[in-house]
Amino acid sequence: MRYDSLAKGIAITDERGEILKDVMQKNMMFQNEQLSDSILTSMPQDDAVKWFGTVPPDLTLVIRYRGADWVYTYLQSFYKDPSRPFGVNNLVFPDVGMPFVLADLQGEQELTETGLKIVKPGKLSPEQYAATLTDLVAFLSFAAEPTKVERKNLGGFVLMFLGVFAVFTYLLRREYWKDIK
Numbered sequence: 001m002r003y004d005s006l007a008k009g010i011a012i013t014d015e016r017g018e019i020l021k022d023v024m025q026k027n028m029m030f031q032n033e034q035l036s037d038s039i040l041t042s043m044p045q046d047d048a049v050k051w052f053g054t055v056p057p058d059l060t061l062v063i064r065y066r067g068a069d070w071v072y073t074y075l076q077s078f079y080k081d082p083s084r085p086f087g088v089n090n091l092v093f094p095d096v097g098m099p100f101v102l103a104d105l106q107g108e109q110e111l112t113e114t115g116l117k118i119v120k121p122g123k124l125s126p127e128q129y130a131a132t133l134t135d136l137v138a139f140l141s142f143a144a145e146p147t148k149v150e151r152k153n154l155g156g157f158v159l160m161f162l163g164v165f166a167v168f169t170y171l172l173r174r175e176y177w178k179d180i181k
């Protein structure tokens, strides 16, 4: 994904479809990147291993192999665990290396006998937090595969074409073999 395709994909553009460069630079491009550059992480891998024990994965790949629902649930499932380096653990990803970066939005959760419970509210209500996560995973799905909607629509037409084509091919075959005994 490049900065310009991202801007066009999520419509950070003016009425004429031109990319709003200022908005992109102020909010998303922090290191003098060009709009045509690929969006890459700025975290050095060696440092990441020192800080988190492992390198943060490419989320566009994660959303593809785990699915949006899993990532949504994962971001709902952090809970307090003082035995872990960042003080949090995750119900669907035991002993996760990632700090819970959305804690100020969701608040703090504890694992109780009946499940996860918010013990300290965050800036968002549970409903608002859920809506934010829905947007977040929808965005990641888009970033992972911007042409998905187009591909799915086109797929239907391709199958329809093959279906119709098969009928004609079959009729043609009958015609050819008619006189061959």
Ligand code: HEM
Pocket: 052, 054, 055, 056, 057, 059, 062, 066, 071, 074, 075, 093, 095, 096, 097, 098, 099, 101, 102, 136
């Ligand atoms: C909203 C922002 C973020 C989202 C949506 C997110 C999401 C995820 C997801 C879904 C995984 C699981 C990947 C897998 O299946 O292997 C993961 C792992 C990880 N994330 Fe994040 N992450 C975010 C921010 C961050 C930040 C800011 C850091 C570091 C400062 C970070 C560090 C890590 C690390 C180190 C792992 C690997 C954990 C392990 O394998 O134990 N993440 N993240």
